[in-house]
Amino acid sequence: xxxxxxxxxxxxxxxxxxxxxxxxxxxxxxxxxxxxxxxxxxxxxxxxxxxxxxxxxxxxxxxxxxxxxxxxxxxxxxxxxxxxxxxxxxxxxxxxxxxxxxxxxxxxxxxxxxxxxxxxxxxxxxxxxxxxxxxxxxxxxxxxxxxxxxxxxxxxxxxxxxxxxxxxxxxxxxxxxxxxxxxxxxxxxxxxxxxxxxxxxxxxxxxxxxxxxxxxxxxxxxxxxxxxxxxxxxxxxxxxxxxxxxxxxxxxxxxxxxxxxxxxxxxxxxxxxxxxxxxxxxxxxxxxxxxxxxxxxxxxxxxxxxxxxxxxxxx
Amino acid sequence: xxxxxxxxxxxxxxxxxxxxxxxxxxxxxxxxxxxxxxxxxxxxxxxxxxxxxxxxxxxxxxxxxxxxxxxxxxxxxxxxxxxxxxxxxxxxxxxxxxxxxxxxxxxxxxxxxxxxxxxxxxxxxxxxxxxxxxxxxxxxxxxxxxxxxxxxxxxxxxxxxxxxxxxxxxxxxxxxxxxxxxxxxxxxxxxxxxxxxxxxxxxxxxxxxxxxxxxxxxxxxxxxxxxxxxxxxxxxxxxxxxxxxxxxxxxxxxxxxxxxxxxxxxxxxxxxxxxxxxxxxxxxxxxxxxxxxxxxxxxxxxxxxxxxxxxxxxxxxxxxxxxxxxxxxxxxxxxxxxxxxxxxxxxxxxxxxxxxxxxxxxxxxxxxxxxxxxxxxxxxxxxxxxxxxxxxxxxxxxxxxxxxxxxxxxxxxxxxxxxxxxxxxxxxxxxxxxxxxxxxx
Numbered sequence: 001x002x003x004x005x006x007x008x009x010x011x012x013x014x015x016x017x018x019x020x021x022x023x024x025x026x027x028x029x030x031x032x033x034x035x036x037x038x039x040x041x042x043x044x045x046x047x048x049x050x051x052x053x054x055x056x057x058x059x060x061x062x063x064x065x066x067x068x069x070x071x072x073x074x075x076x077x078x079x080x081x082x083x084x085x086x087x088x089x090x091x092x093x094x095x096x097x098x099x100x101x102x103x104x105x106x107x108x109x110x111x112x113x114x115x116x117x118x119x120x121x122x123x124x125x126x127x128x129x130x131x132x133x134x135x136x137x138x139x140x141x142x143x144x145x146x147x148x149x150x151x152x153x154x155x156x157x158x159x160x161x162x163x164x165x166x167x168x169x170x171x172x173x174x175x176x177x178x179x180x181x182x183x184x185x186x187x188x189x190x191x192x193x194x195x196x197x198x199x200x201x202x203x204x205x206x207x208x209x210x211x212x213x214x215x216x217x218x219x220x221x222x223x224x225x226x227x228x229x230x231x232x233x234x235x236x237x238x239x240x241x242x243x244x245x246x247x248x249x250x251x252x253x254x255x256x257x258x259x260x261x262x263x264x265x266x267x268x269x270x271x272x273x274x275x276x277x278x279x280x281x282x283x284x285x286x287x288x289x290x291x292x293x294x295x296x297x298x299x300x301x302x303x304x305x306x307x308x309x310x311x312x313x314x315x
Numbered sequence: 316x317x318x319x320x321x322x323x324x325x326x327x328x329x330x331x332x333x334x335x336x337x338x339x340x341x342x343x344x345x346x347x348x349x350x351x352x353x354x355x356x357x358x359x360x361x362x363x364x365x366x367x368x369x370x371x372x373x374x375x376x377x378x379x380x381x382x383x384x385x386x387x388x389x390x391x392x393x394x395x396x397x398x399x400x401x402x403x404x405x406x407x408x409x410x411x412x413x414x415x416x417x418x419x420x421x422x423x424x425x426x427x428x429x430x431x432x433x434x435x436x437x438x439x440x441x442x443x444x445x446x447x448x449x450x451x452x453x454x455x456x457x458x459x460x461x462x463x464x465x466x467x468x469x470x471x472x473x474x475x476x477x478x479x480x481x482x483x484x485x486x487x488x489x490x491x492x493x494x495x496x497x498x499x500x501x502x503x504x505x506x507x508x509x510x511x512x513x514x515x516x517x518x519x520x521x522x523x524x525x526x527x528x529x530x531x532x533x534x535x536x537x538x539x540x541x542x543x544x545x546x547x548x549x550x551x552x553x554x555x556x557x558x559x560x561x562x563x564x565x566x567x568x569x570x571x572x573x574x575x576x577x578x579x580x581x582x583x584x585x586x587x588x589x590x591x592x593x594x595x596x597x598x599x600x601x602x603x604x605x606x607x608x609x610x611x612x613x614x615x616x617x618x619x620x621x622x623x624x625x626x627x628x629x630x631x632x633x634x635x636x637x638x639x640x641x642x643x644x645x646x647x648x649x650x651x652x653x654x655x656x657x658x659x660x661x662x663x664x665x666x667x668x669x670x671x672x673x674x675x676x677x678x679x680x681x682x683x684x685x686x687x688x689x690x691x692x693x694x695x696x697x698x699x700x701x702x703x704x705x706x707x708x709x710x711x712x713x714x715x716x717x718x719x720x721x722x723x724x725x726x727x728x729x730x731x732x733x734x735x736x737x738x739x740x741x742x743x744x745x746x747x748x749x750x751x752x753x754x755x756x
Contacts, residue, residue: 058362242472284466287362288473295388300395308347 023092023099025296030100032298035305039109044182047309050175053166054157055106056306058286063160064099065230065251070152070259072226073217076138077145079131082222084140091229102153105183107306117186124188133220143189147199150184151209158203159254164282173203210256219262227263231270243285249274250282349400353455356403359396361459363469365433368392369494370473398435401425404451411534416449419529427451431598433460433497438539447526448540450500452533457498464491485696497600500535506576506599507537513574513751514596518743519562521595540595542587545711551588553716558592560669560717561724561740566596567708568728572614573751575605577700581707583714592740603700612636613698618731621662621722626651636695643691653688656680657705660721667721674713678706 045051072078081087087094104116127140138145154177161168168176177200184199185191192198200206231248249269252260253276260267268276294300350356371389399407405425408416416423420439427435434452441447464470467487474483474490496502504525511522521540529536543551548559563586570576578599587595612635619628630647633639639650656677660667694702723737736742 242468280462281466281469283361284363284463284469287364287463288367288469290362291364291367291392292388294391294395300391303395304348311347 023096024293026092026096027099028293028296028299030096031103032296032302034100034104034112035107035302036109036112037305040111041109043105043107043109043113044186045106045179046313047306048313048315049179050168050172051106051179052306052310053315054161054168054176055102056303056310057161057165058283058290059160059165061286061289062164062247062250062254062282063156064095065247066160066254067153067156068095068230069227069251069255069263070156071149072223073219073259073262074145074148074213075131075134075216075218075220076136076142077148078220078222078226079129079133079138080127080140080145083129084127088225105186113186117188121188133218133222141188143197146184146187146189147209148213150180150187150189150199151206151213154180154200155206155210156254158206159256160250163254164250164279164286170203177202177206214258217262223263227270243288245269246277246281246285247289249277253277348397349403350397350453351400351403353403356399356453356455357459360433360453360456361463363463363466364392364395365456365460366463366470366490366494367473369490370470396430398427398430399451399453403454404435404437407451407454407533408449410454411531412529420447420449434533439536441526441529441536445526446539447529447536448523448538449529450535450537452498452500454533460494460498464494485699489699493601499532500530501532503598503600504530504535504537506578506602509574509576510570510578510596510599510602513570514566516747516750518747519558519592519594519740520566521593522599523595523597540587540597542589542593542595545583545586545588548586548588549714551590553718555590555592556715557718558740559586559588559594560712560715561719561738562592562594563708563711564719564721564724565728565740565744566594567704568725571605571610572728572730575607575610577603577605577704581704581711583711601700603704605697605701609697613701614730617658617661617729620651620654621658621725622729622731629654636698638692638695638698639688640691643688645688645691650688653680653686653692661725662722664722665720666718668716668718669709669712670716671710671713674706674709677709 072081081094085094101116101120105113108116121141124140128138130137140146157180158168158173158176181189181191181199181201189199190197194200194205194209200209231252233244233248252263252265252270252274253268255263255265263270264272266272266274268274294303350359368389371392398404404427405416408414408419412419416425416437416439419442421442421444422440424438426437428438428448429436431450433456434450437449437451439447439449470487470490471483474486504527507522508525511524514520514522523538523540526536526538548556551559563581567578567581570578578596578601585596585598587597589595612632616629616632616636616638619625619632626647630639630650633650633654634641643650655662657680659673660669720737723734724741726732726734727737727741736745
């Protein structure tokens with residue numbers, strides 16, 4: 001029998017598994033660092049917002065996974081990522097920087113959020129090209145693409161919360177979608193109504209948006225690669241494979257039916273005929289993940305800062 | 316959950332000065348973060364977190380200490396559990412005792428003095444003027460943890476990684492049992508009553524008495540104990556530490572051989588110290604009772620090895636106790652050589668100093684799977700907890716650098732010797748011992 005593995009090694013392994021190239025540590029460091037201790041103002045959302053309530057829930061990882069699966073279905077968004085990012089070489093870095101950006105715009109004060117958005121806009125300026133699949137030209141700063149990425153994120157936040165997190169009232173769902181238009185505008189979506197080319201500002205507009213955009217979506221080798229990477233997670237310890245699978249299946253199960261069909265997924269996972277994991281089980285796995293996350297330096301303190309601010313306004 | 320208690324010990328560091336401490340900024344922060352509703356409790360200790368803390372506690376005894384990354388994770392997890400708000404705690408008292416604490420007690424401190432097993436401890440003064448400690452359980456914790464314990468697949472994978480050397484099925488069973496026990500304060504109160512009754516009148520060991528009429532399944536009231544915390548005691552002169560260690564040793568093994576009960580995990584937060592070797596023992600949530608049939612083989616092992624120095628007899632005793640597969644192709648001298656370390660401090664008379672090195676060596680020996688004996692040796696289930704408590708006890712005595720003639724102390728206690736007192740504390744025990752009666756078992 002091999003020597004015993006200490007609990008410490010196990011937890012370190014757990015962290016690594018979920019980390020995938022340091023994603024976990026980097027995301028945690030970004031969270032600890034970017035939840036401000038002395039914000040100049042409440043930023044674009046603030047402690048009373050539905051956005052804070054939703055984004056502080058455990059469901060973040062499922063929502064994030066779902067968001068990436070959905071975003072990959074737009075050929076032009078996918079082409080931009082393939083041609084201009086190093087997600088294949090350093091997927092952890094790619095995801096961590098997105099996570100850090102979302103943390104900054106969500107919890108940072110206005111100056112911090114604007115500065116982060118300016119950096120992203122700057123990067124987007126260089127992200128242009130031709131999609132090899134459709135032959136269409138693309139530019140990351142194109143409001144249509146920005147809205148796509150934004151809508152996928154917002155929709156995923158709602159879908160994950162619905163199934164596995166705080167079940168929002170219809171009014172709060174509308175409020176969340178409306179609040180989040182601020183994030184879309186930060187990164188360059190025109191600050192106008194949905195009908196005039198702005199971001200969806202209610203749950204109904206969000207649904208209408210997806211109905212309208214569906215004909216532009218397609219799968220390709222790239223989407224398949226993204227899905228395979230996210231759902232199979234190479235190198236997951238055998239003991240943890242089950243836990244990871246629960247999260248992956250949760251993300252798949254929360255996708256719209258049409259998106260699952262495009263990928264050829266089943267109802268509750270990538271295998272056809274699979275059954276969705278139940279809410280309790282998903283939250284238990286998320287809780288374990290959250291415990292490891294809390295172990296990263298500064299995460300607990302950052303969370304307490306948020307809790308105190310939210311409590312101060314009665315949330 | 317005793318791990319939670321460890322985290323809690325931090326905010327209880329100034330417990331005896333509590334009333335004075337109220338209003339400090341640190342206090343303010345805690346109040347701000349306090350759990351205000353049963354939902355807060357579920358959010359904080361549900362989704363596997365309470366169970367994880369418990370797994371960590373089990374793992375910490377099975378393995379050779381906890382490595383830094385896991386210690387950090389578990390430590391943070393404990394820190395992430397704030398106390399209940401005064402209103403939430405008050406609500407539990409009202410549900411359990413029928414009225415708000417201000418009506419039940421003459422004085423009630425709304426701020427907790429310590430975290431406890433899945434709850435927290437408040438100080439109060441009863442209607443007849445007695446100072447008491449009131450342990451209040453987090454509301455809804457039982458349902459929350461029960462739901463998480465139902466996810467056997469996830470627990471199984473966590474345990475498989477945490478303690479691959481152990482039988483996961485029996486660990487899950489143990490986890491369930493332990494958590495079930497901790498959730499029921501009536502059971503803990505019953506444990507504590509037995510120990511309190513047995514040690515009543517003991518010159519140095521003290522167990523706070525349970526106040527029956529103020530105790531239920533979720534609220535447990537006992538005499539308020541005072542004394543220095545473990546960390547403070549470590550700064551005392553060595554003679555004082557030796558006396559305290561002697562009390563802990565006597566308490567532990569008198570309990571085992573007379574009450575056939577072993578108390579909880581001996582972690583530093585469960586003792587309060589006063590000069591002269593006086594120790595108050597707290598927290599009886601985790602008590603293992605042994606039947607004579609379970610205890611006799613252990614006694615037989617000690618007797619053959621330590622008293623008769625009969626190696627073959629010791630080996631047979633090990634086999635009879637199911638510690639060793641009969642007929643294992645390992646020479647008896649190797650069996651004895653391997654096992655002797657566990658009995659090292661009681662094999663010969665004379666002063667010995669317990670050190671952290673010794674306790675670590677013992678802990679390592681437990682997890683030494685490279686030893687050829689490992690394939691044939693096991694720890695039968697009734698004794699698993701005993702081994703852990705032993706390790707914990709040695710670790711405590713090691714930290715205290717305690718010196719004593721452990722063999723002579725043991726001879727006073729061993730039922731097959733019952734030697735006369737070997738120390739002044741032993742002399743002082745005599746009148747108590749003459750009338751001490753084991754509790755009803």
